[in-house]
Amino acid sequence: SQQGEEDPQALSIQEGENATMNCSYKTSINNLQWYRQNSGRGLVHLILIRSNEREKHSGRLRVTLDTSKKSSSLLITASRAADTASYFCATDEANSKLTFGKGITLSVRP
Amino acid sequence: SQTIHQWPATLVQPVGSPLSLECTVEGTSNPNLYWYRQAAGRGLQLLFYSVGIGQISSEVPQNLSASRPQDRQFILSSKKLLLSDSGFYLCAWSVVSGGEQYFGPGTRLTVT
Numbered sequence: 121s122q123q124g125e126e127d128p129q130a131l132s133i134q135e136g137e138n139a140t141m142n143c144s145y146k147t148s149i150n151n152l153q154w155y156r157q158n159s160g161r162g163l164v165h166l167i168l169i170r171s172n173e174r175e176k177h178s179g180r181l182r183v184t185l186d187t188s189k190k191s192s193s194l195l196i197t198a199s200r201a202a203d204t205a206s207y208f209c210a211t212d213e214a215n216s217k218l219t220f221g222k223g224i225t226l227s228v229r230p
Numbered sequence: 231s232q233t234i235h236q237w238p239a240t241l242v243q244p245v246g247s248p249l250s251l252e253c254t255v256e257g258t259s260n261p262n263l264y265w266y267r268q269a270a271g272r273g274l275q276l277l278f279y280s281v282g283i284g285q286i287s288s289e290v291p292q293n294l295s296a297s298r299p300q301d302r303q304f305i306l307s308s309k310k311l312l313l314s315d316s317g318f319y320l321c322a323w324s325v326v327s328g329g330e331q332y333f334g335p336g337t338r339l340t341v342t
Contacts, residue, residue: 162333212328
């Protein structure tokens with residue numbers, strides 16, 4: 121069953137703008153992760169945020185987690201054409217596996 | 231460093247034919263291993279995961295099966311493919327359950 125639900129389903133922005141993507145989930149989690157997938161390729165892990173963390177940074181990426189609202193956001197600052205990809209959130213519910221959302225398609229126009 | 235291999239990269243098979251997809255991991259020991267399927271424009275569906283040799287958990291009952299004959303080898307099989315088996319198959323590994331997963335390049339399977 122789907123745990124994470126990303127929003128919006130698709131996002132188109134101009135190079136240099138910031139991109140914000142949201143993920144909501146339903147049950148308690150140990151951690152939440154974001155992945156990127158370029159067309160026709162495998163997923164690449166971007167960042168993991170634990171349930172006791174509220175914010176995490178990695179380069180141009182900023183992830184927030186609000187466990188009271190069961191939601192997370194991924195912010196990509198100063199976007200580049202190379203950021204064009206699908207982005208997935210995944211939640212760890214402490215049962216040996218991750219549950220992935222359906223993904224957000226990000227298009228960055230040069 | 232760790233690497234994960236999947237083959238073949240693409241496969242076109244007729245309905246009713248058998249399937250064998252292989253995944254191997256290098257540079258780590260006793261990884262957790264996963265098989266996912268991704269339909270066009272959709273998210274990932276977990277098919278099987280394994281925490282050790284011979285230990286396979288099935289998530290979705292269907293005509294697929296998985297085996298782990300060696301520590302770093304994970305095989306996805308079918309005796310008779312269905313049209314609905316078409317999709318993008320991804321293998322992944324992790325150090326710990328619930329931790330970061332590292333994906334292979336995937337196999338595009340088309341059943342005709």
